[in-house]
Amino acid sequence: MQQFNPYDMAVQQFELAADRLELSEDMREILRKPKRELIVNFPVRLDCGRIKTMTGYRVQHNVNRGPAKGGIRYGPDVTLDEIKALAMWMTWKCAVVGIPYGGAKGGVICDPKNMTASELERLTRRFTTEISIIIGPHSDIPAPDVNTNSQVMAWMMDTYSMHEGFSIPAVVTGKPLSIGGSEGRNEATATGVLFTTRRAALRIGMPLKGARVSIQGFGNVGSIAARLFHNEGCKIVAVSDTNGGLYNEDGLDPAMVQRHKLEHGTVATYPRGQRIRAMDVLEVPCDILIPAATEGLITEYNAEKIQARIVSEAANGPTTPAADAILFQKGCLVIPDILASAGGVTVSYFEWVQDLQSLFWDNEDITHRLEVIMNKAFDAVANKADHYHCDLRLGANMLAISRVAEATQVRGIYP
Secondary structure, three states: OOOOOHHHHHHHHHHHHHHHHOOOHHHHHHHOOOOEEEEEEEEEEOOOOOEEEEEEEEEEEEOOOOOEEEEEEEEOOOOHHHHHHHHHHHHHHHHHOOOOOEEEEEEEEOOHHHOOHHHHHHHHHHHHHHHOOOOEOOOEEEEEOOOOOHHHHHHHHHHHHHHHOOOOHHHOOOOOHHHOOOOOOOOHHHHHHHHHHHHHHHHHOOOOOOOEEEEEOOOHHHHHHHHHHHHOOOEEEEEEEOOEEEEOOOOOOHHHHHHHHHHHOOOOOOOOOEEEOHHHHHOOOOOEEEEOOOOOOEOOOOHHHOOOOEEEOOOOOOEOHHHHHHHHHHOOEEEOHHHHOOHHHHHHHHHHHHHHHOOOOOHHHHHHHHHHHHHHHHHHHHHHHHHHOOOHHHHHHHHHHHHHHHHHHHHOOOO
């Protein structure tokens, strides 16, 4: 099997949309490459007293529609190409839901599961210092991503604020409520997945109540999605994490599975279900499949085995272009990542706006605003797909790229 490169995949998706849009070569030259790639190597003192040099990245893909926006991830497999791909997808994600941001992404190569809280704090504060030359509330606003959370964002916000000499809550989003975080931010990505999946079910005439749902990845997004879909009357038939998967055709109780994971470290050993491989959750009998893990897991090698009628991409880049073609031919409706998982960045935008104006909204207001934006975006993408007789991913990419291209054209090139 050829080694998966997420940036090559992101560029391939871009070129497919650019071809249909008949985008000029000059515009492609601007949009296919990141604006800025920052690589930093910095020392971190471990609890044992040793010094370890860490490598981190911050990539800004495009800022023609507004400040750069994108998460920070920690992991042993973080690569520059992965961060570049994620930054490009963030540009399209912000554009497809119509919020005034460009795309960025960041990451540090480390193994956070084998680091103490104090080591993670020192790593975070030093990394923030290293990238402080390009981040800021009006230039580039980080957020949580894989293996980072609201506490990491609190450390980042505090470090940046200490450099400036006063508190700047709007420099990051996904913070705790006590320092300027927003209601609804923690559940936002999963809530956006629910809203777009509702719309997709209406599109194909499938009742959401009683639908069988399989979720790959039981982290923050996957576990909350399980709870939300369960509350909608769906049957959660399969879940997985890095240690394995679990299948029960009669349905699983997400709250009980979550409790088991907190106590035992994995969903795979939950007793009320059949243990399966983590990748098998993609292929179990279901109506809705929610990939909520990492990139490139749905490929031409397993797409034919997927039985779902709707694939709602809660993860970034889970489906390769070759797999997209197979799923489209099968009649499976794929809600692309830049649409399905855009709830997180949308509520991050709400948080940023609230921080800038020092005026906060309640959870009901947040949820209503999010639903309006997600439904409007889904309908715009569906209309584009219908007009061009293509799948939703190509429709979403065409819509997003045309909006970024328009902003680029209107602004012109300096000097």
